[in-house]
Amino acid sequence: MSEVFKGSFTQQEPIPEDGIAAAVEVMRHGRLHRYNLADGEPGETALLEQEFAALTGADYALAVASGGYAMATALRAVGVQPGDAVLSNAFTLAPVPGAIASVGARPVFVGVTGDLTIDLDDLEAKADQARVLLLSHMRGHICDMDRLMAICDAAGVTVIEDCAHTMGATWRGVPSGRHGLVGCYSCQTYKHVNSGEGGLLVSDDAGVMARAVLLSGSYMLYERHLAAPPPDAFEQVKYDTPNISGRMDNLRAAILRPQLARLSEQCAAWTARYRVVEDGLRGTPGLTVIERPEEEGFVGSSIQVLLRDWPDAAMEEVIGRCAARGVELKWFGAPEPRGFTSRYAHWHYAPSAAMPETDRVLRGLLDMRLPLTFSLGDCAQIARIIRAEVGAVHQAGVGG
Ligand SMILES: *Cc1c(COP(=O)(O)O)cnc(C)c1O
Secondary structure (H helix, E strand, O other), X not given: OOOOXXXXXXXXXXXXXXXXXXXXXXXXXOOOOOOOOOOOOOOHHHHHHXXXXXXXXXXXXXXXXXXXXXXXXXXXXXXXXXXXXXXXXXXXXXXXXXXXXXXXXXXXXXXXXXXXXXXXXXXXXHHHHOOEEEXXXXXXXXXXXXXXXXXXXXXXXXXXXXXXXXXXXXXXXXXXXXXXXXXXEEOOXXXXXXXXXXXXXXXXXXXXXHHHHHHOOOOOOHHHOOOXXXXXXXXXXXXXXXXXXXXXXXXXXXXXXXXXXXXXXXXXXXXXXXXXXXHHHOOOOOOEEOOOOOOEEOOOOEEEEEOOOOOHHHXXXXXXXXXXXXXXXXXXXXXXXXXXXXXXXXXXXXXXXXXXXXXXXXXXXXXXXXXXXXOHHHHHHHHHHHHHHHHHHHHOOOXX
16 A cells, blocks of 8 residues: 655644744734834844844845845845846746836846756856846755856846745855845745745845835834944935835734744754655656755755656656645646746746746756655655655656
8 A cells, every 4th residue: 555645735833932922922012013112122123133134144134024025125225127127047936027027127037957056157148138136046056156146246247136945044154145235035934934924135235225124114214223224324315215115013023033043953954854855765767856066055945856858748647646645746847837836938927038958957847845844754755655656657658
């Protein structure tokens, strides 16, 4: 009898008890709006920003309503105008091109390699087409950041990092989000900290962060921030920066602060689960695991594998067979966008020439979440199931 996995791929851990207590405290006093503070009270949101700046080593941090809002705010704050081209990854999630579109700009997609990172040769070739790159560390895969920054610096391209899947990750020991001018993070339920919705931005650039704070809806209360630039940075921009409300509130910040304090243990727990699945899948005929570079301190909150050049019907067969045994795989090659998954060809508002090598990678790309509610034993079982079903389809000769 074949085993069936019973866990839920969308079930995160509960909010830690100290986060629940802090949230209840905010509800009891009723001051949920970040600028609604009692005398001498810093407020949960300002404290969260201060703690996140310290965690990433950034001069400034700003908490906002979502990761998508953080990216759009960063684009505006660095001066992207309607009609501008913005370079970004062909392999990413819909909110990334969506953030570019939200400021009236136009995504120019850069391909993906078999390592699931941005194709740096393609980036180099396209670098003269835009002044800004919104770089997505999609599914936690970090490219050679040294080479990427060298390409962008040489071409005068400003880098904004989408770290929705790399909060807590590093490249050569530097926290993800700290190579570019601005780092953007998400606190949405499926990311590395969970407040339902939420986002964070970090930067060392006082002008950019003053604009970001004003954009986020600070009115003229920016002096209540603890991780914002000094007041004189605002003097230069406060008359011509629109207020586009997208603030974080004290309730969400209260839930997030205890989670940030535990982030490194949580990241280690994710990566331990990742390694169990990876070990279980390695050597499966027809399946390629993604080798992670030594420089990359990744967070294994999800795992991807390639069934290179398998026909679509065989991909569907594997996904169906795994689903029947309780293992939910997402496929980036599906002809239609499904659930959270879509690819550049599905974003008709941002037309792009076809990228055959990218399409080839995405056609064979399977993706799976690894929530911390899974035990290491669960992860081993999931790997056994995938291995068996990929093997069965491969052996039947449909695959590869
Ligand atoms: C989730 C996600 C975002 C945006 O996060 P939201 O908080 O949902 O707006 C950005 N980029 C990637 C790659 C994501 O997965």
